[in-house]
Amino acid sequence: xxxxxxxxxxxxxxxxxxxxxxxxxxxxxxxxxxxxxxxxxxxxxxxxxxxxxxxxxxxxxxxxxxxxxxxxxxxxxxxxxxxxxxxxxxxxxxxxxxxxxxxxxxxxxxxxxxxxxxxxxxxxxxxxxxxxxxxxxxxxxxxxxxxxxxxxxxxxxxxxxxxxxxxxxxxxxxxxxxxxxxxxxxxxxxxxxxxxxxxxxxxxxxxxxxxxxxxxxxxxxxxxxxxxxxxxxxxxxxxxxxxxxxxxxxxxxxxxxxxxxxxxxxxxxxxxxxxxxxxxxxxxxxxxxxxxxxxxxxxxxxxxxxxxxxxxxxxxxxxxxxxxxxxxxxxxxxxxxxxxxxxxxxxxxxxxxxxxxxxxxxxxxxxxxxxxxxxxxxxxxxxxxxxxxxxxxxxxxxxxxxxxxxxxxxxxxxxxxxxxxxxxxxxxxxxxxxxxxxxxxxxxxxxxxxxxxxxxxxxxxxxxxxxxxxxxxxxxxxxxxxxxxxxxxxxxxxxxxxxxxxxxxxxxxxxxxxxxxxxxxxxxxxxxxxxxxxxxxxxxxxxxxxxxxxxxxxxxxxxxxxxxxxxxxxxxxxxxxxxxxxxxxxxxxxxxxxxxxxxxxxxxxxxxxxxxxxxxxxxxxxxxxxxxxxxxxxxxxxxxxxxxxxxxxxxxxxxxxxxxxxxxxxxxxxxxxxxxxxxxxxxxxxxxxxxxxxxxxxxxxxxxxxxxxxxxxxxxxxxxxxxxxxxxxxxxxxxxxxxxxxxxxxxxxxxxxxxxxxxxxxxxxxxxxxxxxxxx
Ligand code: AHR
Numbered sequence: 030x031x032x033x034x035x036x037x038x039x040x041x042x043x044x045x046x047x048x049x050x051x052x053x054x055x056x057x058x059x060x061x062x063x064x065x066x067x068x069x070x071x072x073x074x075x076x077x078x079x080x081x082x083x084x085x086x087x088x089x090x091x092x093x094x095x096x097x098x099x100x101x102x103x104x105x106x107x108x109x110x111x112x113x114x115x116x117x118x119x120x121x122x123x124x125x126x127x128x129x130x131x132x133x134x135x136x137x138x139x140x141x142x143x144x145x146x147x148x149x150x151x152x153x154x155x156x157x158x159x160x161x162x163x164x165x166x167x168x169x170x171x172x173x174x175x176x177x178x179x180x181x182x183x184x185x186x187x188x189x190x191x192x193x194x195x196x197x198x199x200x201x202x203x204x205x206x207x208x209x210x211x212x213x214x215x216x217x218x219x220x221x222x223x224x225x226x227x228x229x230x231x232x233x234x235x236x237x238x239x240x241x242x243x244x245x246x247x248x249x250x251x252x253x254x255x256x257x258x259x260x261x262x263x264x265x266x267x268x269x270x271x272x273x274x275x276x277x278x279x280x281x282x283x284x285x286x287x288x289x290x291x292x293x294x295x296x297x298x299x300x301x302x303x304x305x306x307x308x309x310x311x312x313x314x315x316x317x318x319x320x321x322x323x324x325x326x327x328x329x330x331x332x333x334x335x336x337x338x339x340x341x342x343x344x345x346x347x348x349x350x351x352x353x354x355x356x357x358x359x360x361x362x363x364x365x366x367x368x369x370x371x372x373x374x375x376x377x378x379x380x381x382x383x384x385x386x387x388x389x390x391x392x393x394x395x396x397x398x399x400x401x402x403x404x405x406x407x408x409x410x411x412x413x414x415x416x417x418x419x420x421x422x423x424x425x426x427x428x429x430x431x432x433x434x435x436x437x438x439x440x441x442x443x444x445x446x447x448x449x450x451x452x453x454x455x456x457x458x459x460x461x462x463x464x465x466x467x468x469x470x471x472x473x474x475x476x477x478x479x480x481x482x483x484x485x486x487x488x489x490x491x492x493x494x495x496x497x498x499x500x501x502x503x504x505x506x507x508x509x510x511x512x513x514x515x516x517x518x519x520x521x522x523x524x525x526x527x528x529x530x531x532x533x534x535x536x537x538x539x540x541x542x543x544x545x546x547x548x549x550x551x552x553x554x555x556x557x558x559x560x561x562x563x564x565x566x567x568x569x570x571x572x573x574x575x576x577x578x579x580x581x582x583x584x585x586x587x588x589x590x591x592x593x594x595x596x597x598x599x600x601x602x603x604x605x606x607x608x609x610x611x612x613x614x615x616x617x618x619x620x621x622x623x624x625x626x627x628x629x630x631x632x633x634x635x636x637x638x639x640x641x642x643x644x645x646x647x648x649x650x651x652x653x654x655x656x657x658x659x660x661x662x663x664x665x666x667x668x669x670x671x672x673x674x675x676x677x678x679x680x681x682x683x684x685x686x687x688x689x690x691x692x693x694x695x696x697x698x699x700x701x702x703x704x705x706x707x708x709x710x711x712x713x714x715x716x717x718x719x720x721x722x723x724x725x726x727x728x729x730x731x732x733x734x735x736x737x738x739x740x741x742x743x744x745x746x747x748x749x750x751x752x753x754x755x756x757x758x759x760x761x762x763x764x765x766x767x768x769x770x771x772x773x774x775x776x777x778x779x780x781x782x783x784x785x786x787x788x789x790x791x792x793x794x795x796x797x798x799x800x801x802x803x804x805x
Contacts, residue, residue: 034738039071039714041542041743048715050244050310052481052532053494055463056300057250059287059507060500065132066514067499068295071217072200075292077103077115078282082264083290086282090116093788099125099204109149109182109213112281117215118153121204128164128201131217133503135514136164136198136217138171138191143220145227146187146200147277149213150177153804158209161187165195167727170510177210178524188220196517214278224306228277228294231527232546233519234499237512238307241529245310247462249302249496251434252375255316256286258285261434267316270297270342276363286322287506298358301346301367311770312404312492313348314373314432314462315339317390318380323649326382328387336393339433343369353540368614373404377463379415379650379669384422391426392566402429411435411448413653413667423457430491434463439476441663443553443730446480453490459489463496465524467661470508471771471792473758474523478709479728481531485539486713495528502765503517513765520763523771526754527794530773534724534752534796536715542699542725544712551707551731558610559632559640559702564603565616566630567595568645570623574616577604582684583612597623601630613682618644619675625649631683632702636660640702642681642690645672654688656702666700707731711787723799729789739797741783746799749785755793757772 043158056062064070068567073092081086089103100120108114129136132426138144141182146161156178163171170193173183200217218228225236252266261269273296274279280293298314305309318335319326327335341354346369348355355366374390375383387405394403405428408415416433449459461484466473477495484490500510500703502520511528513520565574577590593602604614618627626645633639637660643653651669655662670692680691711728723746729735763770778785780799789795 033218033546034548035735035737035742037547037712037725037727038545038740038742039723039725040541040545041716041741044538044716045541046486046539048485048535048537050492050530051485051490052243052535053245053309053312053492054238054243054247054248054498055494055496056239056246057253057496058285058295059168059250059253059290060510061132061289061504062497062499062501064290064292065501065504067230067234068292069218069222069229070294071131071136072215073132074129074290075216076113076214076278076282078113079290080264083284084288087290089600094125094130095125095127097125098122098342099127101127104211107211109426110279113213116211118211119204120209121207123205123207125207125779126201126203128199130199131516132259133501134197135195135516136163136200137196137216137517138194138198140194142189142191144171144189144191145218146173146189146216147184147350148215149182149184151182151211152177152179153180153209153211155208157210158205160205161189161630162201162203162204163191163195163198165198166195167272168193169200169671170198171293175221177208182213191650193455208471210397218691230303234514235303237519237521237525242306243309243532244309244311244535245371245492245494246300246304247312247314247373248316249297251463251496252286252322253322254314254376255378256322256583258322259318259320259325267320269338270313270315272336273297289504292788298361302363305367308528309399311367311369312373313342313369314369314376314404315342317375317378317383318386319375319378319772321379324380324382324757326386329385332389334385336389339372339390340397343372343394343602345592369401371402371404371430372799373406373432373462374527375406376432377409377415378406378419379408381418384418387422388426391428403429404430404432405457406432407434408667409431409434410664410667411437412665414669415667421445423569428457431457431462432460432462436463436465436467437663438656438658438659438661439466439468439473440553440658440705442480443707444703446708446711449483449487449489449576453488454488457492460491461493464493465495465509467509467524469524469762470759470760471523471757473773474527474754475728475730475759475792475794477524478527478531479730481711482711482728485715485726490640491660498692507781515765520768522763523754526771530724530752530754530794530796534726534798536717536722537719539713539715540723542712542714544710547709547737549709551709553705553707556704559683559688560608560610561639562602562603562633563607563614564630564633565593565595565607566599566601566628567597567623568625568628568643569597569599570620570625570627571596572618572620572622574618577616578614579605579607582608582613583597583609595627605630609686613680615678615680618677618679620672621674629681631681641690642698645670645680650691652690652697654690654698654700658705665702666698668697670697710735710737720734721801725799727789727795727797729791729793729795732791734791735789738787739785739787741799745783746780746801748802749778749780750798750800751778752798753790753793755790755795757792759792
């Protein structure tokens with residue numbers, strides 16, 4: 030076959046976008062990312078503060094067991110600190126013991142390694158001798174001993190060396206001669222933490238993040254930030270940074286909206302330090318005094334306290350040591366400023382409440398700290414009412430950036446590669462603070478890589494981070510995730526490697542390139558119109574549907590269908606198969622029981638491939654359209670809506686790929702389900718002005734090899750390092766059993782005359798780093 034020669038030509042001297050801190054990380058304590066994760070503490074519920082508000086099954090003795098002749102009780106009479114009122118009172122006979130079961134299968138200790146045990150204790154009746162061990166089914170893996178004396182609370186510390194390795198140990202405190210005492214803040218850390226810090230971070234996880242070379246880290250979370258009470262002394266408080274500082278034994282513990290407890294051992298100071306240690310710009314996100322999950326906000330006359338939180342945070346990070354908060358930073362052990370440059374207010378906010386409050390933060394920060402870049406926020410989807418509200422606010426007040434979030438099917442990304450093409454590059458910049466395609470397969474990673482080439486090229490996009498970052502395999506709130514871990518190992522997903530490759534090879538400036546004979550577009554689905562089954566199901570409700578009509582808009586023919594009783598089984602009521610390219614379905618609906626609304630399915634091929642009108646979706650907040658490919662859903666239109674127990678007249682019109690809905694005659698959704706397609710190659714080029722590298726990133730999503738002549742205009746380069754993800758089936762992934770299944774491979778080649786003929790393997794991500802050494 031006579032194929033035309035394909036070419037990519039890079040103009041190394043034509044910078045068109047400073048890449049700045051484009052690629053970074055997003056840390057949120059969900060999936061036990063902090064406790065039982067990055068925070069290396071192994072004792073679960075170390076201060077007996079767990080309770081039913083954190084999680085229904087929790088109580089003060091969760092993760093604790095007793096053995097032998099021992100009485101115990103959690104008390105509050107002589108608390109060590111008001112923030113942590115509970116402690117354990119023990120009355121033991123000789124040999125009685127208490128033990129902690131830790132996270133996952135238990136404690137992980139490794140033979141030959143050192144561990145720091147500590148606890149606060151006070152004896153009630155004479156000295157109490159305690160043997161501290163880590164045991165696996167009675168077999169001792171680490172052993173130590175301490176003596177409690179005196180009734181006042183004192184800290185007792187013990188360094189222990191493990192003699193055996195276990196991944197399912199229990200921490201056992203045995204009262205050898207019996208005794209009566211009170212115990213609190215029982216703690217067990219590895220000494221081999223990240224950078225060897227006492228009470229620090231889990232080394233393997235922290236190092237996996239550090240080696241990515243992220244340019245920033247957004248923290249402490251998404252919904253974690255704004256979900257909860259407005260009172261910072263409530264156990265379910267929104268995330269209020271000031272309450273996370275200081276000695277760990279004096280910090281409160283909180284309910285996490287992800288259904289567990291936050292010890293807050295990892296607090297704001299630790300986040301700032303970690304950012305500094307991994308050379309990532311800190312990007313803290315503060316709540317805007319509004320909880321979008323409940324639609325409740327602080328009254329405007331009280332907003333000052335919340336705005337002060339933002340101003341004080343900047344002072345804490347950057348202020349000199351003679352300012353109030355700068356001194357607090359110094360007293361915590363960090364005299365030098367953290368050089369904070371960014372602050373985010375709000376997280377994927379929906380509803381007017383947030384946007385009424387945002388200007389107070391914005392104006393105060395601008396006035397006092399004009400050098401700080403302020404990040405506004407849009408909703409949880411790539412389009413729709415909340416997204417538009419965020420953008421309106423960001424443009425109106427002149428936010429520097431706006432935080433966009435979306436989790437979608439790979440097919441959504443394939444259909445929306447040029448999402449940022451029409452964005453105004455002179456307005457607020459995009460901070461894509463959360464995104465992922467649903468899944469951790471090789472295919473997901475390839476699609477994300479292709480999308481990242483467009484993020485890199487777009488002048489509108491300034492920052493982007495994959496989400497979520499961490500997940501403990503035994504405590505999954507959300508998937509996919511970038512790094513998975515248990516108590517002793519981590520699993521780097523293909524998505525992680527893509528992020529890492531792009532971070533390590535970001536460059537300082539994007540440069541122009543041109544392609545020749547690389548313009549083929551391959552449609553993945555050939556369906557001009559949305560056709561298929563039409564069905565309706567309740568979403569945990571009861572109700573009635575009547576007056577159902579289907580109109581063929583091409584002919585004007587109307588079919589009237591039977592009434593439906595919706596019951597709580599959420600069963601799909603199939604109404605008919607629709608084959609027209611332009612049709613309208615209308616019906617009346619009244620809910621009679623339950624809190625949510627309906628799921629209206631159309632264009633359904635099967636349960637995994639269909640469109641859904643979610644009327645009263647997500648806890649009855651939304652009127653959305655979702656497009657579902659291979660069981661993975663993407664929201665393509667969002668409007669806020671609460672279904673009530675009244676009569677509604679609902680209409681859905683489908684015209685080719687366009688979808689419109691009306692509620693009682695008012696247009697609610699107007700969107701198009703764009704079809705996924707493949708471009709022949711996805712390409713971006715950058716230069717690293719500090720190291721003198723020229724970097725070409727190329728993603729081949731097709732099933733064919735592509736032979737391409739690469740040529741560099743500008744400075745001579747004589748060698749290239751090629752790093753590739755290639756040679757895998759699209760469904761493959763990494764696992765704990767086979768963690769290195771998908772990993773990058775690196776080679777170095779000479780370059781002659783600034784040209785290289787290169788074959789991009791089918792289904793591959795390739796990073797070519799052109800340099801000036803290695804070969805002469
Ligand atoms: O990343 C998981 C969650 O997704 C975040 O908490 C929230 O911001 C988003 O909805």
